[in-house]
Amino acid sequence: MSSILVINAGSSSVKYQLIEPQTEERLASGLVERIGEPEGRLVHRSDDGREEERRVHVADHTAAFAEMVAAFERAGTPVAALGIAAVGHRVVQGGSVFSAPTRIDDLVAAQILELGSLAPLHNPGQHQAIVAARERFPGVPHVAVFDTAFHQTMPQEAYAYAIDSGVAERHGIRRYGFHGTSHQVVSRRAAEFLGRPIESLRQIVLHLGNGASACAVAAGRSIDTSMGFTPLEGLVMGTRGGDLDPGALLHLLREGYAVDELDRLLNHGSGLLGFTGTGDFRDVRAAADAGDDEAALAIAVYAHRVRRYLGAYLVELGGADAIVFTAGVGENNAALRAEICAGLEWFGIRIDGSRNESPDRGARRISADDSRVEVLVVPTDEEAEIARQTRALVG
Known part of the structure; x- marks a missing residue:
C-alpha cells in the first residue's frame, strides 16, 4: 500500500x-x-x-x-x-x-x-x-x-442506565462512550513505553482536550468510560459541562427553554466557556494566573471532576499500574497534571516536579521513582490509529 x-x-x-x-x-x-x-x-x-x-x-x-x-x-x-x-x-x-x-x-x-x-x-x-x-x-x-467500538467491551453494569428497560431498549439509550480510538492507541503505546504486555496492565487514560473523557482499561479492554449516551456526560470540557442533574434540564424546559436552546447551551455554551467566556484552556489558565476568580473556579471544577473519575476507576480496577495523560490539555498543561495528582500519595501516586515540567513532547514518565503507580504523558494519534486499523482490515 x-x-x-x-x-x-x-x-x-x-x-x-x-x-x-x-x-x-x-x-x-x-x-x-x-x-x-x-x-x-x-x-x-x-x-x-x-x-x-x-x-x-x-x-x-x-x-x-x-x-x-x-x-x-x-x-x-x-x-x-x-x-x-x-x-x-x-x-x-x-x-x-x-x-x-x-x-x-x-x-x-x-x-x-x-x-x-x-x-x-x-x-x-x-x-x-x-x-x-x-x-x-x-x-x-x-x-x-x-469512536464507540473500543467501549463495546464494557460490562452491562457499566453501560446500562437505571431507567425503564423498555424505553431504553426502544430508543437505544445506554452508555456508548467516545474517544475510543484515542483511548485504544494511547493505552497500547503506554504499554509499549513501559515494556510490559498490555494484558498485564490496569490503566486509567485521561484524554483531556477540547473534548475530554476518562477510561478505565484492564488488559487492553475498556471496562468503563466517562462519556455516555452522548459526549455530553462526564468531565468538564471546552464548551460542554459534563455531568449534570437531568432535573436541571427539566426545570429549564418548564421555565420556557426550547429543546434547541438546551442543545446549544449544553454543547456550545457550557464547560470552560460557560464559566469564563472562552473554551480554550490556555486562555483560562492565563486568566486564572492573572487573578480572575471565575477562571480559577473553572480550573478547580475541571480538576475536581477528573479526580472524581480517577478515584472511581481506581476502585473499579482494584488499583492501577499506570495513569496516562493525553490530548491537547493533558499533554501540554503541567500545572493541571500536578493539580489532578496532588494529595494522591496514599494511592501510590506521586509525580516528579521536574519531570512533569519537562518541555519534551514525546511519550514520557512524570512519576517519581518511588511512585507505585506509573504516571505517563503519551501523545495521542487518532489518525495514525485509523490508518493502522484500516490497513489491518484490508490487508
Missing part, C-alpha cells in the same frame, strides 16, 4: 491526513472548517513544508470534500496520482451494531446514517463525507473506524 487517506469529519469540519502505512509518515494533511457558516477556512499542508490557507464558503461536508481534492490539485499532487490504496473514516457513533473497524458498503453507509439519531451533530456529516469519498475513490476499500 502506498498511502492511506484518513478522513476525520466533525460536526462542522473535515480534517484529513495522507499517511504512509508502514512508517506512519504524514505525506499531506489539512483541515476544512466552519462548514455551513458564511465564511469557512481551508488549510492544506504538503510533505515539503508548503502550506496553503484560504477563505472559502463550504455549504456542507460534500463541498468540504471537494475543497480537499482541489487543494491537493493546487499543491501539484492530484489525488489520482497519490497512490491511495484505502480510505479510513472516523465515525463517532457505531451504536451497538459496530464493535470493530468495518469495511463500508451501501448497507454499512446506510446504518451509519441511521445511527445519526444518536449522534445528530456528527454521523450525518460523516455519512456525507463517506458518500463523497466513495464516489471519488470507487476502486479502493473504505473502512469505518468507530
Whole structure:
C-alpha cells in the first residue's frame, strides 16, 4: 500500500491526513472548517513544508470534500496520482451494531446514517463525507473506524442506565462512550513505553482536550468510560459541562427553554466557556494566573471532576499500574497534571516536579521513582490509529 487517506469529519469540519502505512509518515494533511457558516477556512499542508490557507464558503461536508481534492490539485499532487490504496473514516457513533473497524458498503453507509439519531451533530456529516469519498475513490476499500467500538467491551453494569428497560431498549439509550480510538492507541503505546504486555496492565487514560473523557482499561479492554449516551456526560470540557442533574434540564424546559436552546447551551455554551467566556484552556489558565476568580473556579471544577473519575476507576480496577495523560490539555498543561495528582500519595501516586515540567513532547514518565503507580504523558494519534486499523482490515 502506498498511502492511506484518513478522513476525520466533525460536526462542522473535515480534517484529513495522507499517511504512509508502514512508517506512519504524514505525506499531506489539512483541515476544512466552519462548514455551513458564511465564511469557512481551508488549510492544506504538503510533505515539503508548503502550506496553503484560504477563505472559502463550504455549504456542507460534500463541498468540504471537494475543497480537499482541489487543494491537493493546487499543491501539484492530484489525488489520482497519490497512490491511495484505502480510505479510513472516523465515525463517532457505531451504536451497538459496530464493535470493530468495518469495511463500508451501501448497507454499512446506510446504518451509519441511521445511527445519526444518536449522534445528530456528527454521523450525518460523516455519512456525507463517506458518500463523497466513495464516489471519488470507487476502486479502493473504505473502512469505518468507530469512536464507540473500543467501549463495546464494557460490562452491562457499566453501560446500562437505571431507567425503564423498555424505553431504553426502544430508543437505544445506554452508555456508548467516545474517544475510543484515542483511548485504544494511547493505552497500547503506554504499554509499549513501559515494556510490559498490555494484558498485564490496569490503566486509567485521561484524554483531556477540547473534548475530554476518562477510561478505565484492564488488559487492553475498556471496562468503563466517562462519556455516555452522548459526549455530553462526564468531565468538564471546552464548551460542554459534563455531568449534570437531568432535573436541571427539566426545570429549564418548564421555565420556557426550547429543546434547541438546551442543545446549544449544553454543547456550545457550557464547560470552560460557560464559566469564563472562552473554551480554550490556555486562555483560562492565563486568566486564572492573572487573578480572575471565575477562571480559577473553572480550573478547580475541571480538576475536581477528573479526580472524581480517577478515584472511581481506581476502585473499579482494584488499583492501577499506570495513569496516562493525553490530548491537547493533558499533554501540554503541567500545572493541571500536578493539580489532578496532588494529595494522591496514599494511592501510590506521586509525580516528579521536574519531570512533569519537562518541555519534551514525546511519550514520557512524570512519576517519581518511588511512585507505585506509573504516571505517563503519551501523545495521542487518532489518525495514525485509523490508518493502522484500516490497513489491518484490508490487508
